[in-house]
Amino acid sequence: MTATPSFSERHWAALLVAGALALVLAPFVAYPVFLMKLMCFALLAASLNLMVGYVGLLSFGHAMFFGSAGYATAHAVKVWGFDPALGVLFGAAVAAAIGATTGALAIRRAGIAFSMITLACAQLVYFIALRSPFTGGEDGIQNVPRGKLLGLLSLQDNLTLYYVVMVTVVAAFWLIWRVVHSPFGQVLTAIRDNEPRAISLGYRVNRYKLLAFTLSAALAGLAGGMKSIVFQIATLTDVSWVTSGEALLMGIVGGLQTMFGPVVGAMVVVTMANELSGFAEAVLIVQGAVFVVVVMLFRRGIVGEINAFLARRTRLGNTPPEVSSTPPRAPRAGPAASATAREGTP
Amino acid sequence: QISDDMVRIGLMGDLSGPYSGNGGPGSVLAAKMAIEDFGGKVNGKPVELLTLDDQNKPDVGLNAARKWLETDKVDAIVGGSASSIALGVQTLMKEKQKPYLIAGTVTSDLTGKACSPMAFQFLVDTYSLPKAGVQTLIDKGIKTFFFVTVDYAFGTALQTEATRFIEQAGGKVVGSVKHPLGTTDFSSYLLQAQASGAKAIVILNAGLDLSNSLKQAAEFHITKGGQSVSVFGMTINSVAAMGLETAQGLNITVPFYWDRDEASRAWSKRFMERNNGVVPTYIMAGVYSAVTHYLKSVQAAGTDAGPAVVAKMKATPVNDFMSKDVKIREDGQVMRPVYPVEVKTPAQSKGKYDFYTIGTAIPAEKIFRPLSEGGCDFVKK
Amino acid sequence: MPDTLFGFPLAAIAGQVLVGMINGSLYSLMSLGLAIIFGLLRVVNFAHGAQYMLGAFVAWGLLEYLGLNYWWALVLAPLLVGLSGVALERTLLRRLYHVDHVYALLLTFGFALILEGVFRYKFGATGQPYPNPIAGGLDTPMAFFPWYRLWVIAASMGMCILTWFVIERTKLGSYLRAATENPNLVRTFGVRVPRMLMLTYGLGVALAGFSGVMAAPIYQVNPLMGSQLIIVVFAVVVIGGMGSIMGAIVAGFGLGVIEGITKLVYPDGAGMVVFVVMLIVLAVRPQGLFGSLR
Amino acid sequence: MTNPARASDCILRTEGLSKEFLGFHAVKNVSLNIRRHSIHALIGPNGAGKTTCFNLLTTFIPASAGRIYYNEHDITKSDPASVAIGGMVRSFQISAVFGQMSVLDNVRVALQRKAGGTFAFWRSARVLERYTGRARELLAAVNLEPYANFSAADLSYGRKRALELATTLALEPELILLDEPIAGLGHEDIGPVTRLIAQVAKDRTVLMVEHNMKVVAELCDRITVLQAGEVLAEGSYEEVSNDARVRAAYVGGAHA
Amino acid sequence: MPEQNVPCLEVRGLTGFYGETQALHGIDFVVQPGEAVCLLGRNGAGKTTTLRAVVGLLAKRRGHIAIDGRPTQGMAPEDIARLGVAYCPEERGIFASLDVEENLLLPPVLMPGGMTIDEIYMLFPNLKLRRKSPGTRLSGGEQQMLAIARILRTGAKLLLLDEPTEGLAPVIIEEIGEAIGILRQRGFTILMVEQNFRFASGVGDRFYVIEEGRVAEHFDRQTLASDHARIEALLGV
């Protein structure tokens, strides 16, 4: 797969062990609620990355999955008295359902049009959240009980909840990794590369894209559902386009088409927002500046640049040039595309 | 004993959004002044002020409050912008047993259904605001009403209470329309209100929303068919924003007006010197009042432990430039008198902020919701 | 004459249609600018809302600091905002033409955040009032139509038609369209493409600035005014067909009116109706009303 | 010229196939009969409607009128992916490979489609190993074995064509549609690619569009000449190339 | 060859890069006014790259290029074009958003002496028939015709044609050959890249064979007749 950085298995093993250790010890160093927020956003960014980086479709509406799952979970847990685990799963399922519906519309278009359609769908969801009675409008659903996991383990304590969230997020990341490195992932790569050719080989490409979109939505929903349990509140912020934008920012800063880019991106963005909390306008300015700087100077994102650097080094060391963490290539209207357009997409 | 040798007060408000004129940076300044006037120390321990822009978003406010309490060792939270946030913070403060000094957010649920033994309402609420307002309109012979209401806890509460008062007085609400917080164009809501034929069109929102809706009401000559436009609650910054031309003749009630007496003028003068000459709203005055009363109580109690301070606060009458010997009721309501005012015409106004003609004080018992009707669970019947 | 239609007071209908037309004017002007920029540069100009806000602020600033009235602002503000667009294009945007279009979107998105942040920092989120330049109105038995609002409708329509004509019916327009597809090739014909793209972006941005000036007396001059409008405008652009100029104009006014009527019939749905229409249109015509599936 | 009696010999058959673009008739009433195990060429002047025919046959665009029968099944209303699954696979005029994937993966993606399980997002990509053997065989057949681990984008034009063929063959199509397979190739590549086509055509049917008459003459059993969307002539190379109308419309004077 | 007058195009020591990879390693050739010169060579030899360097589309180019004696180093494509150069690219570059006629009328007339629209339609009747059709809806061959036709109007004296016959039917190729003849009579100069050697040998005066970014061989029409065997070997015809 194109996204596997080329440095050796051993490096990876070491990195994974270090990462696992850091995850386990982190709540003793940092504020667990902050860490949980970070993990939820990392998962959101990763789910978005699955679409942008591996399907080549930039969704500008991932907040609709994140946020509506938040509402669904909060409602299920608070009003229906669901177990928190079940509540979060319910949230993810709702997100997947929304993903399947909006996806069916959106994937028929590619490139910028796809982005705009997802943005608009998300906005529709936002207005529904704003106006419908069960979401509580501007007030949101507040005082969501954290409850007991499977009726046994009380999640009231931040530390306990932290480990539950951690395990879930790690599992979700594993799933993403698996999707990317699966037969299905292989087909996605092919479709992103050359869609007409994939069709001519007999792939019904829209079904693959739709499944990817639905999966991505479900994962974003998982993140959103957990967030509402952690913070005990589900609100409009999580369905607003600002959140979609932030998720994207995380992906870009960390590096699209890389597995850990979203994590690094979430770390940077969430920390930044945290440090600047209380100065809404400063957050805007800094986020904006980060967007500009990343786009102008290092489009591959932090992890992407590191990968590229490592790849360059290994290449000097005479290993086959297997890596490419190139920025995503979505269909474009360049000269090549217009020449093929008539042949490929009548 | 003072926990970790420091009294930390968190001030939360809309520092940049549509409500930033009501409280916002002005409230921060008021809190700072209160701490300075107190000497910056309680029982020899420094007082620190933390501030937060809640952006009128419940999640932002709530998350920050949680962080304040769990990691920053904040001892009390003061202020408030949108009622939606306050309701969440209220629960949290109850859970963490820390005083919540509300000045800037007004839903009456805070002392009613959602009441908390740790909470105080230092100003007016959505019960007291329409109470006098409805009566004034009914007295003018107005029988039909239409509401333009902001769509969240504050607006909902205000409309519910107002409707009750109107119906009790034999009036009728012929319709209402809700708009989201931070709307800029009210023309379609206003035209709808106009088409309803109601004699009074009542705007139930605040801050920027309020000045926008009133300005547009004037632009569209909403009152040309003999209808009137009224509001029940308003802070003085909105009057400044829309101008007397638009605001003249409105009747509202306020717990504070800068030009009411010597004490309020003296304090307001000091405030304006440090606030680019901009006049304090009653919310800012309320923040000052709340912080001062809190510090006094910490000093008297000799500790900053929540329950002890709360007990002390409730036992001590509030005394400052705003109010003399005002009691705090069991449910947390500060029982201060409020003043009916009428906005002056441009001709009547003699100075930059000479906005109101002030009437005689209405005693607290006449305007605040009786304890028995609030439905607060911990209040002994 | 009956005074109700389908059970709704005629006065209310007339009022909402007017309000709808005003919003529609702004939708059209804004999506027109977006369509030009997208159609020709393939850049989704996320900063469009911020530039609209900038237009309003420039108008306000001209009045506040220089005492220049609305009519001056109507000429100067678009010019200044357009120049700021030109500067952005020259310094940053231009370097992104050769990479995926998504990056230009992200750049303008970032730029929008910065602009909004800076203005919030400087002026707070509280609006600055802007006086109504044309007082009074048309007093009909149904409702009172302020002159200024009628002027906005007329001026926007005029501007839309003018722009449409330039792009679709002149030689300059065909250069622009060709340069979108293959700028390098058009350069080999001896056409100064970089300069043209720069001016196009400037023009699109100037339209946003123009809308801002138009809006200033209606809404407050407020740092948030852009981000509130922009998303709806994006939906309008999608409905009209991305990059289609005719689509932008028709969808803009059409949706304004539909939205106005919805406010009357089902007020809760007013915020969503644009998006619902969008979904319906997309289900039937994925490329939008006037778009092509290129 | 058509002979419905022997329809069953035909793998692909059209009846009155037509396509109109906003009033312009690009393909008019074309009836084709492609015999099983033959190499059939579609030639004609530029704009005659050859590519449009291909697009119609593979249902990349819907026909305005007429029917298409593939193995006697009516596929007129089918979709491109289904047509490919049914065994009719096309190549594109502009070379179509998955540039970011390795040469080997290009072929495996095709094999995988044939074998199914392509939605299995929970399984490891390692299950694809089982196609490696077959993929290498196919690559060997087109002399691409040594390049198996190259990124497809790095191949030269001729090799991309070869890869495309290998990928196409991986699906074991009954009928292959090739659009100008020789166009753009250097002289030195024309020979090998021609031989390659001849080789893969064994046991299959090939329908190709080509302007290079030398190649057509060498490869094709039967030729249909289109002009202005209509069938002008049909027959063997000798028959067609000696037809005066064809010479006037297509071959031109200098090429006897 | 009369060497005293200024060559229409002079290329000396031209090197060119795509990013890091070098595509041209020092190309030298000249084209005299009124000549038809052909660049031959295998796929990937650097022929297209050479043309792109001449019209200024190759950003990373070094060496000497002069048009009518004016060096063009550092000039932008639009300025080079104004010296009287027109380019017909390999991938044709037809504009989808313009109809056929708009495509045809798009390039501004640089100097007098170009063909008129009627002459062009006479040469390519297909284009007249599809006049109002969107440019990229044309068939591959029709697009090729349009791409050539488009630059004939501009009056540019030096025409650069990259594989003008690719994908064209034999009859059309013949017509294009005739068209080139007409153009030369009118005093146009032509530099052409061609894979179709049969066609090239019919229209070219002189030939350069490019190999791996260098000029490997140079011959003219006389040699072509006299030394047929060597050339066949060289090009593998």
Ligand SMILES: Nc1ncnc2c1ncn2[C@@H]1O[C@H](COP(=O)(O)OP(=O)(O)OP(=O)(O)O)[C@@H](O)[C@H]1O
């Ligand atoms: N989508 C379309 N819309 C309008 N006209 C079209 C479309 N596709 C093709 N045409 C027209 O149909 C005719 C046939 O085109 P087609 O591409 O089939 O030709 P062809 O025989 O493949 O030619 P070539 O050998 O040049 O590739 C052409 O005149 C072309 O302009």
Ligand SMILES: Nc1ncnc2c1ncn2[C@@H]1O[C@H](COP(=O)(O)OP(=O)(O)OP(=O)(O)O)[C@@H](O)[C@H]1O
């Ligand atoms: N955009 C590009 N990026 C990187 N390398 C390129 C690019 N275009 C061409 N090349 C490389 O430069 C070299 C010369 O290519 P060029 O297109 O000039 O060849 P050509 O002689 O025109 O071949 P053909 O007959 O196939 O058109 C080739 O090795 C090619 O791979």
Ligand SMILES: CC(C)C[C@H](N)C(=O)O
């Ligand atoms: C009067 C206002 C400042 C009240 C405030 N907006 C609230 O939500 O409670």
Ligand SMILES: [Mg+2]
């Ligand atoms: Mg063709």
Ligand SMILES: [Mg+2]
């Ligand atoms: Mg070439």
